[in-house]
Amino acid sequence: MRLDDPVVLDLTGVMDKAALMDRCAVALALPDWFGRNWDALADCLTDLPEPVTLVVTGWQTYARTHPREWGIAQDVFATAVDERPTHLSVLLALGEPREGFPEDL
Structure with a gap:
């Protein structure tokens, strides 16, 4: 398994399938023909x-x-x-990040 230079797919704030597909398209630099559906x-x-290596964050x-x-x-x-x-x-x-909790601990 490759862990060098992972691609981060941050789903924080994603509230529907369309937004999830948009985030996938950007994070993975998907081609223009990407139809933004499951197939x-x-x-x-x-x-x-x-x-x-795709690291999915903020998915909860x-x-x-x-x-x-x-x-x-x-x-x-x-x-x-x-x-x-x-x-x-x-x-x-x-x-999930906790509000007010230092990220660098």
Whole structure:
């Protein structure tokens, strides 16, 4: 698993599928043809030109408010990893930043 220069997919503030797709498109520099749907995301993840370690942060609120969509997103990520295990790793950052808590501890 590659941990050098991970790509961070920050889902903080994402409240719907469209915003999640937009964040994926930007974080992963997906091609213009990316259709912003689950099938297109799956295709893009398995067609990434270089090995990628994707670290997903700030996902907890989206997961709580849209559990079905989050489940689909997890399935898409997991399937892409299974199809190209040496090309894609997806890590979920645990915990949520606490207000007023120093980030550099």
